[in-house]
Amino acid sequence: MDVDLVVVGAGLFGLTVAERMAVQRGRRVLLVDRRPVIGGNCFSEVDAATGIEVHRYGTHVFHTSNEGVWAYVNRFTRFTAYRHRVRTVHRGEVFPMPVNLATINQFFRTALRPDDARALIRAQAGASDPAAARDLETRAIALLGRPLYEAFVRDYTAKQWRTDPRLLPASVLSRLPLRFDYEDCYFEDRYQGVPVDGYTAWAERMVDDPRIEVRLGTDFLDPTQPVSRAAVAGRVPVVYTGPLDAYFDHAEGELSWRTLDLEFEVHPVGDFQGTSVMNYADADTAFTRIHEFRHLHPERSYPRDRTVIAREFSRRATRADEPYYPVSSTADRAALLRYRAAARAEPGVTFGGRLGSYQYLDMHMAIASALTLADRL
Numbered sequence: 001m002d003v004d005l006v007v008v009g010a011g012l013f014g015l016t017v018a019e020r021m022a023v024q025r026g027r028r029v030l031l032v033d034r035r036p037v038i039g040g041n042c043f044s045e046v047d048a049a050t051g052i053e054v055h056r057y058g059t060h061v062f063h064t065s066n067e068g069v070w071a072y073v074n075r076f077t078r079f080t081a082y083r084h085r086v087r088t089v090h091r092g093e094v095f096p097m098p099v100n101l102a103t104i105n106q107f108f109r110t111a112l113r114p115d116d117a118r119a120l121i122r123a124q125a126g127a128s129d130p131a132a133a134r135d136l137e138t139r140a141i142a143l144l145g146r147p148l149y150e151a152f153v154r155d156y157t158a159k160q161w162r163t164d165p166r167l168l169p170a171s172v173l174s175r176l177p178l179r180f181d182y183e184d185c186y187f188e189d190r191y192q193g194v195p196v197d198g199y200t201a202w203a204e205r206m207v208d209d210p211r212i213e214v215r216l217g218t219d220f221l222d223p224t225q226p227v228s229r230a231a232v233a234g235r236v237p238v239v240y241t242g243p244l245d246a247y248f249d250h251a252e253g254e255l256s257w258r259t260l261d262l263e264f265e266v267h268p269v270g271d272f273q274g275t276s277v278m279n280y281a282d283a284d285t286a287f288t289r290i291h292e293f294r295h296l297h298p299e300r301s302y303p304r305d306r307t308v309i310a311r312e313f314s315r316r317a318t319r320a321d322e323p324y325y326p327v328s329s330t331a332d333r334a335a336l337l338r339y340r341a342a343a344r345a346e347p348g349v350t351f352g353g354r355l356g357s358y359q360y361l362d363m364h365m366a367i368a369s370a371l372t373l374a375d376r377l
C-alpha cells in the first residue's frame with residue numbers, strides 16, 4: 001500500500017491526526033471509515049423535508065478554553081455566537097439545567113440570595129467532600145444534597161447509563177456545574193458555538209488535501225476488505241479510533257458501551273419546545289431528552305411552519321450497535337486494563353479517540369489529544 005499512515009475512523013480525532021500528518025508533516029494518509037459519511041458522531045446534514053440542519057447523532061455544541069484547540073479548529077470553520085441553554089422537565093415543571101439559583105429557588109419555592117442558597121445546599125449535602133467521592137451518586141449528593149440529586153440527577157442518569165449511579169465514575173458529573181447565581185449557559189468555556197455551515201462542511205475542509213485519501217464504507221475489522229487489520233497492521237503505521245475491544249475481537253472480555261436511539265419527527269409547527277435541548281428528568285418518561293435542531297441556528301431563516309425534533313433513548317449497546325459512550329463502570333475496569341496492555345503491545349498501531357481510548361472525551365478533548373499524538377508520531 002502506497003501510504004505512510006492509515007487512520008481508522010473519520011471522527012474528530014481521526015480527522016485531526018490525518019490533517020496534521022498530511023499538512024504539517026507531508027505524509028500520505030489513508031483515512032477509512034465504516035460509515036458512508038465523515039465527521040463521526042458530529043455528522044450533520046440538512047433535512048430534506050424542512051431545510052433544517054440536523055445532528056444525526058444528537059446535538060453537538062463546540063466548546064473549549066484551550067487556545068491551541070480554538071486556533072486549530074478556526075482554520076477550518078467559523079463558529080456562530082450560539083450559547084447552549086438546557087432546561088429539564090421534572091414532575092410537570094420546567095427547570096434550568098445545570099442547577100443554578102433559579103433551579104434552587106423554583107424547586108424549594110423560595111427567593112434565596114446566593115449565600116442563603118449555598119447554606120441551604122450545604123446543610124442538605126452534609127460534610128463530605130465532593131472531590132473525594134469516587135462514584136457518581138456519592139459525588140452528586142455531596143454536591144447538591146439529596147433532594148436535588150433525586151429530582152434532577154438520579155433517574156436521568158439511570159435512564160442514560162442503564163447503570164446504578166453508585167457504580168458510575170464520579171467524573172461523569174464534573175460536566176455539570178452547580179451555580180449560586182442565575183447564569184444558565186450549559187458550558188463555561190471561553191469559546192463556544194456551532195460551526196456556521198455545519199459539522200460536515202468543517203470535516204470536509206479538514207481532509208481537503210491531496211495527501212489525504214478518504215475511503216468510506218470500509219470496515220477495518222472486516223478481513224475481506226483490502227484495507228483491513230489483517231492486510232495492513234504491522235506493514236503500515238495505523239492510528240485506530242474504533243472501539244478498543246472490537247479491535248481485539250473482544251478477547252479480553254466485554255467492555256460496556258451505551259448507544260443512543262434517536263427518533264426523528266417533523267412537526268407542522270414553527271417551534272415545538274422553544275429551545276434546542278429539553279431534558280426529561282423523571283423515570284416515567286422513557287426518553288432522556290428532546291432535541292429541536294432549528295434552535296441551534298437562530299441566525300438562519302428556517303421555515304415557520306415546520307420543525308424537526310428527535311427524541312433520545314439511551315441503552316446498553318450490543319456488538320451490532322454503534323457505541324457512543326464508554327460506560328466505565330467498576331465492572332469494566334479489569335477488562336480495560338487488559339485491553340490497554342494489549343494496545344501497548346500491538347506493533348505499529350496507536351489507539352485514540354473516544355472509542356479507541358475508552359474515555360468520555362468531548363470534541364475539544366478529542367482534538368487536543370489528537371494534536372498531541374500527531375506531534376509525537
Ligand code: UDP
Binds near residue numbers: 152279
Ligand atoms: N446529568 C443529569 N441530569 C441532567 C443532565 C445531566 O443528571 O439533566 C448528568 C448525568 O449523569 C449525565 C451527565 O450529567 O450522564 C452528563 O450529561 P450531558 O447531558 O452533559 O452528557 P452528553 O451531552 O455528553 O450526553
